[in-house]
Amino acid sequence: MKPLAAGIVFGYLAVALVVGVLAGRKGKGGTDDFVAGERAFGPVVMYFVVGATIFSAYALLGTPQRVIAKGSDAFYVLAFGAVGLVPLFFYGARVRRIGAREGFVTQAELFAARFESPSVSVLMGSATLLAFVPYLVIQLKGAGVVMHAVTGWPEQLGAGLVYAVVLVYVLAGGVRGVGWTNVIQGVVMLIAVWVIGLWLPTKLYGSVGAMFDRVVAEHPEYLTLPGPEGKTPIARYSSEIIMSILGFAMWPHMFMKCFTARSARLVQLSVVFYPTFLFFILPLLFLGYVALLAGGPTDDSVLLWLVDLVSGEAAHPVLFAFLAFAILAASMSTGDALLHAGGSIMVRDVLLPLESRPRVRGLLARLRGGQHQSLRDLDHAQTRAMRVVVVVLALVSWLMLGSAGGTSVVDLLLLAYAVPLQFLPVVMLGLYWRRANGVGARAGLIAGLGTIFTLFVIQKVAPGVAAMINPLELEIGLIGLVVNVVAMVGFSLTGPRPSAALLERFEL
């Protein structure tokens, strides 16, 4: 147990708890409040919601690690972030307006209405949930690593405690709880990472520039592609960036945040200022190069290892505490958004559309203790159901953290990142192409999601066959996207034209 760090971490958890719960007492408490914060987020909260949600524990722990392993391949995060959120600048304002007019709170809801097809929402919703779980597991893992370093507890216990706090403020505070805590977490991350990222190279090498002088002299191959031992061919780097740019703004928990903004212009403003958040990756790159020169480990413990380089210094305990604080903040600010969005999506996008089927309705009624009125009509029952799903989702991820070990989660992540890419045609064609219709949207989603799942399973079960089907080792998400677009355009053209009244509702 490190007393200072433990004090700061537990103090912070307590503050997050109080702020999150207070946030929950502000609204009226219906679904519109729980999911979209009554569409009243101001500029500061929006800025941190967009920024802090994207910066996960994975970005914090993984970026310096990537520098040591692959050199300038780590600039990848900056590169795709430079353009990734830009699409939101173009369609975000419209999504905000349509959402407010029609009462939408999730991504799939909007497109189910645009395509007049509840199955579109069920398809998008269930694929999203599947993608969320591995993403959540790595956030929990980040929290576990930090708590282990601070207290010496096993990872699963530490992660459990941190996420118990997250659960309380997500359940009590809804999206406002997520938003307000993200402001604290964002400020902490920005300050901590910059302070450590500048202090360490200066302390050890004189200045950041002097540190890079040494890298140029000793390890120049770590500063350009293809990197050490040619690990990152430029083609692979490029395709990864393009895939990330295309999929970035499609993540449902990001898309949903359009609905929370106070105005349409504000959605655009948060995209404008997003790059300032991106600059916080920069000190993490510096730290990666420090670790490289000092011969640090190549796994995700490298960030905490770095701090011990100055273990004789008086400032060491403070630095360590700050860093632990920052990683925890990164884990929590992404994890809470995923949990919250997962609950909302499961209920609004999957359960509500399925409820119209008699068998599902019977099952749901039994689960709710013989309550026969449908969920759709009972706003508070919906919010309650969302809370149940949030708890289940956290529990499943926590159990997976204990049982799965590391590797299978990383495998699943590859699949997880391919999923939002499959929403690209539905989102872009749905918003910009008048001819796009429900037949096309369903066909595209089924074809795209079907392709990535099939390829993923083949890769796992029979790698030989996979190499035959996909000799260039293209990203499975990209292959799925191509199939998806072809199916969506083809079937849209053969299907009926959307009515003028419908198009008008969606400003087409």
Added chain:
Amino acid sequence: MTTSRSKWALRLSVLYFALSAAALVWPIYPCLGNRIEPRVFGLPFSLIWVLGVILSNFGVLALLYGLRLIDADEADQAVELEQVDQEGVAS
């Protein structure tokens, strides 16, 4: 605000962002950006190049926002909606 003006702004800005994305990948990045020299503020050029693209995108986005060029036709409607929202909260 004429519609033709915002239409052109939309086309040009989409073109700009496509180019800025292209600057970060093959073939532009390996030709121009992927090198150590010249160093700027001590940082390798490969990193400065990426930071430059981010900065430039920030500038363009700020300009588009400030001049109300994208999605500007509905700008007034957005203000109205904002008022409706505020009334809704107040009531």
